[in-house]
Amino acid sequence: MSEAGSLFAEPLLAKAGSRFAEALPARTAVQFSGLPGLSPACFWLLCFVFLAGAACLFYGFFIEVNRFRVRELELHLEGLRPEQLGLGEQCPDELRPDGLHREGLCRNGLRTEGLSQSWESLRLLYFSDLHLGPGMPQKRLQKLISLMLEEEPELILFGGDMLEHGERFGECELALWTRELSKLKPQLGFYAVKGNHDSESPEAAAFLEKLYARLGVRLLSNEAVNMGGLVLVGLDEAMNGRPDLAAALSTLRSAVCSTTLSPLLILEHCPDVVPTFAETGRAELWLAGHSHHGQIRPFGLHIYKEKLGRDYPYGLYQLGKKKQLYTSCGVGTVGIHARFGAAPEIIRLKLRCSTP
Numbered sequence: 029m030s031e032a033g034s035l036f037a038e039p040l041l042a043k044a045g046s047r048f049a050e051a052l053p054a055r056t057a058v059q060f061s062g063l064p065g066l067s068p069a070c071f072w073l074l075c076f077v078f079l080a081g082a083a084c085l086f087y088g089f090f091i092e093v094n095r096f097r098v099r100e101l102e103l104h105l106e107g108l109r110p111e112q113l114g115l116g117e118q119c120p121d122e123l124r125p126d127g128l129h130r131e132g133l134c135r136n137g138l139r140t141e142g143l144s145q146s147w148e149s150l151r152l153l154y155f156s157d158l159h160l161g162p163g164m165p166q167k168r169l170q171k172l173i174s175l176m177l178e179e180e181p182e183l184i185l186f187g188g189d190m191l192e193h194g195e196r197f198g199e200c201e202l203a204l205w206t207r208e209l210s211k212l213k214p215q216l217g218f219y220a221v222k223g224n225h226d227s228e229s230p231e232a233a234a235f236l237e238k239l240y241a242r243l244g245v246r247l248l249s250n251e252a253v254n255m256g257g258l259v260l261v262g263l264d265e266a267m268n269g270r271p272d273l274a275a276a277l278s279t280l281r282s283a284v285c286s287t288t289l290s291p292l293l294i295l296e297h298c299p300d301v302v303p304t305f306a307e308t309g310r311a312e313l314w315l316a317g318h319s320h321h322g323q324i325r326p327f328g329l330h331i332y333k334e335k336l337g338r339d340y341p342y343g344l345y346q347l348g349k350k351k352q353l354y355t356s357c358g359v360g361t362v363g364i365h366a367r368f369g370a371a372p373e374i375i376r377l378k379l380r381c382s383t384p
Contacts, residue, residue: 153184
């Protein structure tokens with residue numbers, strides 16, 4: 029380009045550049061505000077919703093799922109006698125918590141040193157739905173066990189679903205969970221029933237059997253145990269098995285229970301089957317789990333209701349004159365390993381004597 033052309037073009041380019049620079053912010057603003065349905069107010073609203081959703085996810089996956097709480101449930105049972113605790117008049121071997129003789133725990137049908145003297149001062153814990161597996165890491169399990177140990181339980185009851193569904197476990201998991209759960213050594217025993225995930229496959233059932241054998245946990249499947257003033261019953265779970273209360277009560281020795289109408293403390297994993305059993309005439313307290321109280325409950329809404337856990341999802345229900353049901357929300361997770369609006373709980377059960 030010649031010198032004259034250069035002198036003519038430079039002012040034009042400079043003028044055009046300044047006009048473009050002035051017009052750029054305006055054009056950018058027009059382009060931003062011109063997006064369909066998006067105004068500045070909508071933009072900030074979307075930002076708020078995104079941040080709130082992220083906070084809820086963080087809370088559900090990392091905060092509430094670790095917020096174990098101990099809830100006290102006090103119940104008055106008609107017919108509960110305040111005498112010393114035992115395992116029946118003769119204290120037979122098959123009625124002991126794990127089928128084994130334990131030195132100093134049972135003597136002439138009465139519990140001895142170091143134990144509460146009546147049901148009213150018994151330290152009894154109930155929990156359910158542990159779901160050992162990917163959703164229950166070791167640190168979370170240790171926190172749960174530490175909380176239970178602080179309660180110094182004399183009797184522990186478990187309402188089923190010890191294992192996560194669809195998982196295969198080996199010796200590594202067996203050794204780890206045995207080491208952690210063996211810290212729980214209640215003097216009156218550790219009793220459990222199966223949940224639907226515990227019996228959904230032969231492999232799961234076999235693994236659970238090994239685990240309970242190492243822990244000394246007494247698995248009750250349509251069986252009953254006379255605890256002295258109270259009869260503990262464990263029923264088969266309803267989704268893969270057949271719960272049978274009459275068959276369970278028939279396993280008691282007639283010599284032990286023929287002259288008593290001791291109250292029944294009944295473990296059944298699925299709460300919705302409890303009303304199908306006719307009342308026995310005794311005071312009955314049923315303990316169930318399974319529902320997880322919905323597990324994910326934004327604004328208190330039940331997004332998903334588990335089969336056989338829809339009608340009685342959580343809390344205490346009066347099902348008859350002498351029949352009560354408590355459904356726990358459990359301590360573990362299934363499917364989505366988070367909780368929202370359904371914090372995990374352990375139940376400290378206080379049984380009070382009540383005269384007819």
